[in-house]
Amino acid sequence: MCSEQVGRIISAADVSASFRDALKEKINRKQYDVKLVGYLANNDPSAEKYAEVTARSCREVGINFELRRINREHLEDTLLAANEDDDIHGIMVYYPIFGGGHDQYLQNCVSPYKDVEGLCHTYRFNMYHNIRSLDKANTLKCIIPCTPLAIIKILEYMEVYDREKPYGNQLFGRTITIINRSEVVGRPLAALLANDGAKIYSVDVKDTLEFKKDINKQKHVVADCDLKLADVLPLSDVVISGVPSKEYKISTESLKPGVVAINFSSFKNFEDNIADKAAMYCSAIGKVTVAMLQRNLLRLREYQMKNPYLPELKFY
Amino acid sequence: MCSEQVGRIISAADVSASFRDALKEKINRKQYDVKLVGYLANNDPSAEKYAEVTARSCREVGINFELRRINREHLEDTLLAANEDDDIHGIMVYYPIFGGGHDQYLQNCVSPYKDVEGLCHTYRFNMYHNIRSLDKANTLKCIIPCTPLAIIKILEYMEVYDREKPYGNQLFGRTITIINRSEVVGRPLAALLANDGAKIYSVDVKDTLEFKKDINKQKHVVADCDLKLADVLPLSDVVISGVPSKEYKISTESLKPGVVAINFSSFKNFEDNIADKAAMYCSAIGKVTVAMLQRNLLRLREYQMKNPYLPELKFY
Known part of the structure; x- marks a missing residue:
């Protein structure tokens, strides 16, 4: 316990502060209404709580957040109506509802022009393929899912991104382990960080995969990897963990001295x-995630103002 | 055991015969190449076996089937290349590969113009919304997933569909219980049969839902239902079951006399x-499923010949 090195504790509140100030200033300056609707179709108390936090945070920056409770069987038609409703600028849904494939189907029913969470296939596909805009003129940047985006912003704040390097390669030379390969956070995060040049070990209970950038393809590629968690931890400059278990602990001993550590699980x-x-x-990222949700919303609000000049989007 | 009523046994071979003859005749008459590529990215022996059956059946009707073995990490890029390859007319993938949401993401990477299995979001969405064509001129009928489509064809063969009634309402007055609510068979089947006018009890381990047609919306609506399996079985003109368990048995006693029964589980x-x-x-539907796969393929082959006059498809 008597190490000479004492790490800096990075708080999500500090990371999110500049984003929140910028959002507030922009909404104030532009004087536009920004309305986010959250659809609650389950009876999940943690969703209720997250909705309260979102509502309070939105009030503070000047976003009009409305929570609408709805029977899950009416959700799909309601989302389609919300896609067409000019008074709604952003749509979010509290998952899980039905669970599994039915929920992913619902994610694809939200228009990319209202999808603040970046979960529809258009954004997923573009993310994995390192396509950063919806349009060729590069005026409509793609929406990145809030939690992976929050982690990127934390890494930028920590200066793990090297701004001296060219855009799209600012993580070159970094080795990063991500413990979690969910479709919502772990896998997209591995792809995003690899697309920015990092070498990623993506670890889940079954196996380890390696994500790294292929310079010719200008996007990441994935390969099977024989290394185990115990092998990759001492090699990693950054370790990002999201294991939903109270018991799960990464032994400090196994880590490289001077490592950068980020926890996005609700357990430590x-x-x-x-x-x-x-x-x-950084032990908790929630406040940055909410700021990214708001940032995505403002971006989409601006896109909607370009209507009717928005491109129709292909199925992918 | 001494009932006077003895039910007709309907064999999948009999139901599929006329479809296979029609396919063979069409391919012969039109003299075109039809190539279906199956991608095998897991080491699942049952997928290997299904591929063999498909290959043999395709040879018999004149379809060129090719099985390509591939590392799962290369599958996505391979599917995108196949979408653009004019020599490939239909794409099928042996799931599960990664499982869960990653597999559903891959299903959405197959072009609707090559998707013989009807699993991409475009077709799913249109199916649930009772949109029967890709184009307004109604020249490009939507692809229906093979297994639900096979069950519909069996019901037509059994004359459960009443051809005296108008198209889209030929199941009006029928009560049908479906035991299975998977995203691949049970839920789409419930929606399709309700869109054709039937009243559906969709039963799974958790609950029962009722699917029925809303005449004003011209599509089905879904409502929670308090009835249990034991309540709905005696009310049902048709019982369709797909429970993947050797132990699971529907007691004959619980059924309405004169019921129509279809089993699509690999267990009885x-x-x-x-x-x-x-x-x-009907105790097994496999041969009809393969015939529907081939029928979907030929339909898509015809669409591809309209290129470059095919509409670009929206994200849903």
Whole structure:
């Protein structure tokens, strides 16, 4: 416990502050209404709580957030109506509702021009293929899912991104382990960081995969990897963990001295002594995630103002 | 066991015969190449076996079937290349590969103009919304997933569809129980049969839902239902079951005399004495499913010949 190195604790509130100020200033200056509707079709108390946090945060920056409770069997038609409703600028849905494939189907029913969470196929596809805009003129940047985007913004704040390097390659030379390969956070995050030049070890209970950038393809490629978590942790400059378990702990001993550690699980995946070994540590990212949701919303609000000059979008 | 009523056994070979003859005749008459590529990216022996059956059946009707074995990490890019390859007329993929949401993402990477299985979002969406064509001129009928389509064709063969009634309402007055609510068969089947006018009880381990047609919306609506399987079986003119369990059996006693029974599980969900009570019984549907795959392929082959006059498809 008597390490000389004491890591900087990075708080989500600090990271999100500049984004929130910028959002507030922009809404104030532009004097436009911005309305976000959250659809609650389950009886999940944690969704209710997240909705309260979102509502309060939106009030503070000047966004009109409305929570609408709805029977799950009416949700699909309601989403389609919301896509066409000019008074609604952003749509979010509290998942899980039916679970599994039915929920993913619903995610694809939200128009890319209202999808603040970036979960529809258009955005997923573009993300994996490192296509950064909806249009060729590059005026409509793609929406990135809020949680992976929050982690990127935290890495930028921590200066893990090297701004001296060219855009799209600012993580070149970094080795990053991500423990979680969910479709909502772990896999998209691995792809995004690899597309920015990092070498990623993506670890889940079954296996390890390696994501890295293919310069010829200008996007990441994925390969099977024989290394285990214990092998990749000492090699990693950054370790990002999102294991939804109270018991799960990454042993501080296994980490490289000076590591950068980010936890996005609602449980603490790192041990209490992590700051003794890490150069920087962020234990919770929720506030940055909400700021990214709001940032995505404002971006889409601006796109909607270009209507009727928006391109029709292909199925992918 | 001494019932006077003895049900007709309906064999999938009989139902598929006329479709296979029609396919063979068409391919012969039109003299075109038709190539279906199946991508095998898992090591699943049952997928290998299904591929063999498909290959043999395709040879018999004059379709060129090719099985391509591929590393799962290369599948996505391979599918995108196949979408653009004029020598490939239909694409099928042996799932599961990664499982869950990643597989559904891959289904959405197949072009609707090559998607013989009808699993991409465009077709799913149109199916649930009772939109029967890709174009307004109604020249490009939507592809229906093979297994639900096979069950519809079996019901037509059994004359459960009443051809005296108008198209789109030929199941009016029928009560049908479907035991299975998977995204691949049970839920789409419930929607399709309700869109054709039937009242559906969709039963799974958790609950029962009722699907029925809303005449004003010209599509089905879904409502929660308090009835249990034991309540709905005696009310049902047709019982369709797909429970993937050797132990699961529907008691013949619980069924309405003269019921129509269809099993699409690879295990027999009905008891051995089912034919004593049922008017008609079909114990396995596989051959009809393969015929529908081939029928979808030929339909898409014809669409591709309209290129470059095919409409670009929206994201849904």
